Amino acid sequence: MPKFTSKDVARLAGVSQSTVSYVMSGKRPISEQTRQKVLAAIEGLTYEPNAGARALAGKRTSVVGLVIPLHAGVDAVGQLPFIHTIAISARARDHEVLLVTSDEGSAGLRRLAGRSLCDAIVLMDVEARDERVPVAASLSVPVVLIGVPDDPAGLYCVDLDFAEAARLAVSELAATQHDRMVLLGYPAEIISRDLNYVRRFLDAFAAAAADHQLPFDVIEPVELGRAAANEAVDRVLRLCGDGRLGLVIPNSPAPQPVLHALEARGVIAGRDVSVIALTPDAAAEETEPLVTNVSLEARDVSRRAMETLFWLLDPAPGPPPPAIDLVTPRLTRRATVMAARRG
Amino acid sequence: MPKFTSKDVARLAGVSQSTVSYVMSGKRPISEQTRQKVLAAIEGLTYEPNAGARALAGKRTSVVGLVIPLHAGVDAVGQLPFIHTIAISARARDHEVLLVTSDEGSAGLRRLAGRSLCDAIVLMDVEARDERVPVAASLSVPVVLIGVPDDPAGLYCVDLDFAEAARLAVSELAATQHDRMVLLGYPAEIISRDLNYVRRFLDAFAAAAADHQLPFDVIEPVELGRAAANEAVDRVLRLCGDGRLGLVIPNSPAPQPVLHALEARGVIAGRDVSVIALTPDAAAEETEPLVTNVSLEARDVSRRAMETLFWLLDPAPGPPPPAIDLVTPRLTRRATVMAARRG
DNA sequence: TTGTATGCGTTATCAC
DNA sequence: GTGATAACGCATACAA
Numbered sequence: 001m002p003k004f005t006s007k008d009v010a011r012l013a014g015v016s017q018s019t020v021s022y023v024m025s026g027k028r029p030i031s032e033q034t035r036q037k038v039l040a041a042i043e044g045l046t047y048e049p050n051a052g053a054r055a056l057a058g059k060r061t062s063v064v065g066l067v068i069p070l071h072a073g074v075d076a077v078g079q080l081p082f083i084h085t086i087a088i089s090a091r092a093r094d095h096e097v098l099l100v101t102s103d104e105g106s107a108g109l110r111r112l113a114g115r116s117l118c119d120a121i122v123l124m125d126v127e128a129r130d131e132r133v134p135v136a137a138s139l140s141v142p143v144v145l146i147g148v149p150d151d152p153a154g155l156y157c158v159d160l161d162f163a164e165a166a167r168l169a170v171s172e173l174a175a176t177q178h179d180r181m182v183l184l185g186y187p188a189e190i191i192s193r194d195l196n197y198v199r200r201f202l203d204a205f206a207a208a209a210a211d212h213q214l215p216f217d218v219i220e221p222v223e224l225g226r227a228a229a230n231e232a233v234d235r236v237l238r239l240c241g242d243g244r245l246g247l248v249i250p251n252s253p254a255p256q257p258v259l260h261a262l263e264a265r266g267v268i269a270g271r272d273v274s275v276i277a278l279t280p281d282a283a284a285e286e287t288e289p290l291v292t293n294v295s296l297e298a299r300d301v302s303r304r305a306m307e308t309l310f311w312l313l314d315p316a317p318g319p320p321p322p323a324i325d326l327v328t329p330r331l332t333r334r335a336t337v338m339a340a341r342r343g
Numbered sequence: 344m345p346k347f348t349s350k351d352v353a354r355l356a357g358v359s360q361s362t363v364s365y366v367m368s369g370k371r372p373i374s375e376q377t378r379q380k381v382l383a384a385i386e387g388l389t390y391e392p393n394a395g396a397r398a399l400a401g402k403r404t405s406v407v408g409l410v411i412p413l414h415a416g417v418d419a420v421g422q423l424p425f426i427h428t429i430a431i432s433a434r435a436r437d438h439e440v441l442l443v444t445s446d447e448g449s450a451g452l453r454r455l456a457g458r459s460l461c462d463a464i465v466l467m468d469v470e471a472r473d474e475r476v477p478v479a480a481s482l483s484v485p486v487v488l489i490g491v492p493d494d495p496a497g498l499y500c501v502d503l504d505f506a507e508a509a510r511l512a513v514s515e516l517a518a519t520q521h522d523r524m525v526l527l528g529y530p531a532e533i534i535s536r537d538l539n540y541v542r543r544f545l546d547a548f549a550a551a552a553a554d555h556q557l558p559f560d561v562i563e564p565v566e567l568g569r570a571a572a573n574e575a576v577d578r579v580l581r582l583c584g585d586g587r588l589g590l591v592i593p594n595s596p597a598p599q600p601v602l603h604a605l606e607a608r609g610v611i612a613g614r615d616v617s618v619i620a621l622t623p624d625a626a627a628e629e630t631e632p633l634v635t636n637v638s639l640e641a642r643d644v645s646r647r648a649m650e651t652l653f654w655l656l657d658p659a660p661g662p663p664p665p666a667i668d669l670v671t672p673r674l675t676r677r678a679t680v681m682a683a684r685r686g
Numbered sequence: 687t688t689g690t691a692t693g694c695g696t697t698a699t700c701a702c
Numbered sequence: 703g704t705g706a707t708a709a710c711g712c713a714t715a716c717a718a
Contacts, residue, residue: 003459003483005694005695005696006695006696007695015704015705016704016705016706017695017696017705017706018696018697018698018704018705018706018707019703019704019705021696021697021698022697022698022704025697027697027698028703028704029703030703030704031703031704034703034704046457048453048454048457048458049458049695049696050399050458050459050694050695050696051395051398051404051458051459051460052394052395052396052397052398052399052404052459052694052695052696053395053399053694053695053696053697053710054395054695054696054697055394055395055696055710056393056395056396056399056694056695056696056697056709056710056711056712057695057696057697057698057709057710058696058697058698058710059697059710061394061395063441066442070423070426070427070430071427079423080413080422080423083413083442084413084414084444087413087442087443087444088444088446091444091447096441096442096443096460097441097442097443098406098439098440098441098442099409099426099430099439099440099441099442100430100439100440101427101430101431101434103431104434110391111391114389114391115391115392115393115394116346116393116394116395116711117394117439140346225629226629226631227631260603286568286569288569288570348710348711348712349711349712350711350712358688358689359688359689359690360689360690360711360712361688361689361690361691361712361713361714362687362688362689363712364712364713364714365688365713365714368713368714370713370714371687371688371714372687373687373688374687374688377687377688392711392712393710393711393712395710395711395712396694396710396711396712396713397711397712397713398694398712399693399694399695399696399710399711399712399713400693400694400711400712400713400714401694401712401713401714402694402713459695
């Protein structure tokens, strides 16, 4: 359990300490012979370089700061794929991940940069007018945003293309000859948080509906959980009238309670009414009946964010990443959209 | 955006660099006058100490390493309260949290300690025979386990008291004069992972059942999701026979699909059959009908783990924490257990 | 109560 | 191709 240093390695290998450093970094040509000696010594002592010393001397920490929302009321499940993908990408480039929760607000950002705790930051769950964005823009380290604020302040943003998601859903319902749509909106907490993607979705939805001359109603707010789903579905059915109705559920964790509520009222999705959910494929495949969905793949977003981040840290190859990088969703037809009328 | 050092602060305050350091650490008496000067300078420059330099000179990083399971197939939702509570506790004592995923196995542990990336480690989701435990025990930093392995190797462990949870459930069913029980077991993946808590629960369940002379069947494996719940419930109802039947669901995220499956078959929980779920109160309050539950509070576990961890880092006050610290669950009566027969 | 001086374990710039 | 050596920014033992 003794802690060895590069000096110990140097002594054991019979070389100078700087040679050990160069063997590890590869920043200068080393004869194969001494290379092997050094590597053997490293192995023998199970030497590992001290991260603090490295950061101090080398001016890079090899740490990525990750700011995640963990306060109660956030879609918990949705966050984990983000985190996981970021952790994996960081590891793939030999970086650590330092966790900071959104509870800390911009103080966390300042600490991360001020104390040189990391080389770059991923800021998740950015709101339309997020007080942290101007702060982020003023830091000494690059910051990549997940979410698109009204004013990105020159920062790179990555997000799902919610506008395109809305267009996909509306086109599908138009193509299958629906007469009207109902949008089951977001929970009050989400709306109040002024998340940009909500607006992007709603605006694009309205625009697409106009394009296709499809009338629609919005039911809002719709909370999570069974009780709220029941109530919302009752309101939908009251609005129903005749004609072919398409239901769109943009709030990702929600589809199952709605499907259940319909079923409990004897309304069969895919026969009496259509349903399209904005949800990850993995979630859609778990529903009963299988819900036609527009994919919402967190992993793609994280991956792109990390690519941008590492490009910023090391702008070597190729063109710069897009300033606003929107990941395109895909519509997968399953069982809940009625087929077009024949003839 | 220039980065200031303690030297800059010293110059601005007209004192020596070491005085700045002592003002920040409080490790030596400072006259109120110079203290104010220094504090003003710090403020003026928005100075923050360099974490790497601090770690190097001070031999402590003020970082807690957190190893979390994020691979697919883990109960995702369950993890977030753990993480959140750990993040909060760390912050409360001015520590950062460095994230490592279980994917890395013991390599992650070795890196954390070997590179002096952190002062202590929390290792989550420890299995009965976890290859990481002996490695953890050999590290140069203290490690606190969440979960109890067969051989803790001298490490501190914190977990929920699953044995007590089983006893609570069985006593409740015995007290309300049930004639038999069915245990809806764990998914195959959990069983195969040889998690110690599964065994602790099952053993204690069997023992308590014997004590109360209550016969029981076990249905296993039971996967997550609606399909598996339906199938399991069909098997339960086939076993049913007459007499008062109590169903126990130990797998935390699962109660709702089971309740739904019962309801769909015209069996009313709380009237025709009893159900007790091992699940957090927050989850139990979301079910329909409200399920009587034995609480499974992740936050308590994390909090205790962090108390132990900081005691290890700074063994100042009071007695040492228990080597195996089991958090006691609580049974909350809601709507799904039939009342005792009268007379 | 305060200042001076050393060392922490690297990286990187000189020399050779 | 390799070896000395000077930073890096802070904490702390030693002086005063």
